[in-house]
Amino acid sequence: MKIKEKIEIRPNGIWSLVYEEDSLVEENRLDLETAISMGQEKIENMSKEQLLNLYKPKRKLQIGVMGSAADTKYSSKIEQIAEQLGEEVAKRDAILFFGAEKDYDSLSTAACRGAKKYGGMTVGVTYGKGKNIYEKSADVIITSMAERGGPRESVLVGSCDAIIGVSGGSGTLTEFVIAYQANIPMIAMTGTGGWSERIADQYIDARKRRKVIAAKTPEKAVKIAEQEAIIYINIIEQKM
Numbered sequence: 001m002k003i004k005e006k007i008e009i010r011p012n013g014i015w016s017l018v019y020e021e022d023s024l025v026e027e028n029r030l031d032l033e034t035a036i037s038m039g040q041e042k043i044e045n046m047s048k049e050q051l052l053n054l055y056k057p058k059r060k061l062q063i064g065v066m067g068s069a070a071d072t073k074y075s076s077k078i079e080q081i082a083e084q085l086g087e088e089v090a091k092r093d094a095i096l097f098f099g100a101e102k103d104y105d106s107l108s109t110a111a112c113r114g115a116k117k118y119g120g121m122t123v124g125v126t127y128g129k130g131k132n133i134y135e136k137s138a139d140v141i142i143t144s145m146a147e148r149g150g151p152r153e154s155v156l157v158g159s160c161d162a163i164i165g166v167s168g169g170s171g172t173l174t175e176f177v178i179a180y181q182a183n184i185p186m187i188a189m190t191g192t193g194g195w196s197e198r199i200a201d202q203y204i205d206a207r208k209r210r211k212v213i214a215a216k217t218p219e220k221a222v223k224i225a226e227q228e229a230i231i232y233i234n235i236i237e238q239k240m
Contacts, residue, residue: 005017013030014051057230060095062160063222065166068166068169072167079110081192082166083110085111085221085222086110086112087118090114097123097160098111099125101134103134106134107168109135123142126142127148129145142159157179162232164187166196172196176204183210185210185228200214
């Protein structure tokens with residue numbers, strides 16, 4: 001009996017169809033890892049971006065933007081980059097997660113403002129108990145019931161499918177380390193200074209679990225974050 005396999009592209013992914021003669025006897029949706037490994041030639045020359053869109057989760061992606069607090073005296077140019085990151089997250093219909101400070105501005109908060117310009121949804125994770133934060137435009141405020149310096153950052157980063165760093169002091173470094181330990185995708189904006197500049201295109205330690213991906217523009221950073229988030233959800237997160 002002649003058995004043959006056919007690969008079919010459907011709106012919800014790549015499917016393997018098994019036929020005996022002309023009768024369909026089995027059909028299976030390929031997991032993303034298998035679909036990627038097959039290569040473009042077997043999947044009608046689909047680009048990586050087209051393939052990932054088929055496996056995009058039904059829920060919205062949750063992308064965090066992390067960066068320096070105002071007391072590090074970052075420039076207006078760097079602040080504009082942070083806002084542009086927020087704009088790009090909103091344009092891709094993802095939810096912007098940011099560190100919601102209570103006492104001063106930050107690059108993370110600037111990303112919130114950028115997302116709101118494009119009608120994006122924003123979620124601020126703050127420290128302590130109260131919800132009275134510096135940035136009033138946030139849609140949702142989560143109180144971590146913990147202080148800055150680790151506990152609050154764990155709640156923030158753990159809520160994200162990918163994070164993007166822009167400049168950044170010790171708090172941003174902490175967030176990168178937490179993401180690294182949790183195998184959450186990390187993107188760092190080059191040309192912005194701070195810890196993002198230092199660890200772009202680097203591994204956090206000798207374990208080499210996941211490299212911090214470097215990006216030169218906000219548009220590129222968010223595009224990478226979206227793609228890496230889809231892979232993370234489909235491959236890494238499902239194995240945890």
